[in-house]
Amino acid sequence: MPATASDPAGRVRIRWSARLRLTLLYGTLFFVSGACLLAVTYILVVQSPASKGTMITTTNASRHTETQEITAEISYVADRERRQAQRTLLTRSGIALGVMTGLSGGLGWLVAGRVLRPVRVMTDRARRISAHNLHERLAMPGPADDELKNLGDTFDELLARLDIAFDAQRRFVANASHELRTPLTLQRTVIEVALSTPAADVKTLRAVCERALAIGEDQERLIEALLTLASSQSGVFRTEPLDLADIATGVLDDLTPTRPDNVTLETSLAPAPTEGSIPLLERLVTNLLGNAQRYTPDGGWIRVTTDTHGGTPTVRVVNSGPVIPREAIESLYQPFQRLGHRSAHADGHGLGLSIVAAIADAHHARIATTQGPQGGLDITIAFPQDETRERGKDRKTGAP
Structure with missing residues (x-):
């Protein structure tokens, strides 16, 4: 590999790839385990009875001095041969260990390449995927537990x-x-x-x-x-204590001049304290009521409720009107989705409920939408309790 501009001239820079690191790991593990096995084998050979020395005995007492000399000579030769055999065993075992370490490194290189082949395939396929072909998939083969x-x-x-x-x-x-x-x-x-x-x-x-x-x-x-x-989809960065009943009261006061006289408005605003962005929650309630007004026919009714159920503050808006198919309810929260049947005083761009969904998601609130008892929609937004809200903030800010 040629030297880079940051390297001295002629210096080869090693690319520490995962394959190379795995190969070195395999080779090192084999060398260490082989060296330990060699050391244990050598110690056992050295400590064996066959390596303790040769004992020579004689029964001829008349030539005692000559016999001692012969015995010493034989013991010396035997000890020298034993030490030579031990050195030969140690040398040949070391050579064998080196050869096998090299072979294990080569096999480790092949095995690491085979193991990492799916990673290379995923990398190549991922490089080819862009915003224009996001429909493509890696589609990796293999068992489910791989x-x-x-x-x-x-x-x-x-x-x-x-x-x-x-x-x-x-x-x-x-x-x-x-x-x-x-x-x-x-x-x-x-x-x-x-x-x-x-x-x-x-x-x-x-x-x-x-x-x-x-x-x-x-x-x-x-x-x-x-x-x-x-702004709702980007999240809420500053919250303050508020009451959903106060929010709904202020929105109802602002909408009273524009409310049709032939639509009945029923309210039940019990205290529902929570935390959030007051401007965004005002927009949420405004859009809920505006959506109800657009789709409530002449002579219909709108019911607005705020309450706390089991420590969970909620705001609920129910209106009468045409029956909405259950399968069409979810699509109403998509931008620019409108129903074909509106009241005579309907307007808008199909963004009302999508903004409601974005604001509710920014406040970690849950939306439950069902068919109304007399057509229309029954929308309930449940805001998280204090401990749930804190966990949501921690997840959003990355706190432990």
Whole structure:
């Protein structure tokens, strides 16, 4: 491998890959275990009775001196041969240990490459996946309990979630562009029609200006809704103690002038203390009531309730109206989703309940939505209790 700019000239930089580290680990483990086995074997050989020395006895007492000399000579030769055999055993065992360590390193390199092959495959496939082909998957083969297959399956699940998120983002951008383009096109058409009329008088131009202002206000409401949705999805960074009953009371007071006279409003606002962002929760209750007003027909009713059940503060909005299929309820919380049947005084852009869902998620609240007793929707938002809220904050900030 050529030297890099940060290395001295001619110096080869070793790439400490996982395969190399595993190979060194295998070789080191084999060398240590082989050296321990060699040491134990050598000690056993040295301590064996056959290596303790040769005992020579004689029964000829008349030549005692000569016999002692012969015995000493034989013992010396035997001890020398024994030591030589021990050195030979130690040398040959060391050579064998070195050769086997080298072979184990080579085998370790092959085994590590085979074990890490799925990782290389996952890496190559992951490099080829981008925002344009998130539908592709690693699809790692192997048994269900294999750790590398579990890693690949986990990555595939992550890709599936990213694919869904990217697709939802693309739909959101397309819908938002359409919603923003529609009033601009209408505003431009109204002005162009007025300018192309030669006999346009002050009254006509004034009506056109009023119409253009109304369209501009509609655009402002849409942009404000989009900004609220974006800020809600980014989370709540500053909370304060509040009461859902006070929030609902303030929102009801603001909506009273715009509430249709032929829709009955029932309230039951018991104290429901919690913590959160007051502006966002005001928007949440406003959107709940606004959605109920849009889809409540003439002669219908809206019921608003705040209470605490088992220490859990809740806000509930129920309205009468057309029966909504159960399978369509979940889609109502997606941006720009509208029902086909609205009341005569309905307006909006299909962002109300999606903003409600984003604000509730930012406050770690649970939304329960069912069909109303007389059509319409029954929406209950349960905010977490104190200890649950603290755990949610810890998870969000990364605290232990």
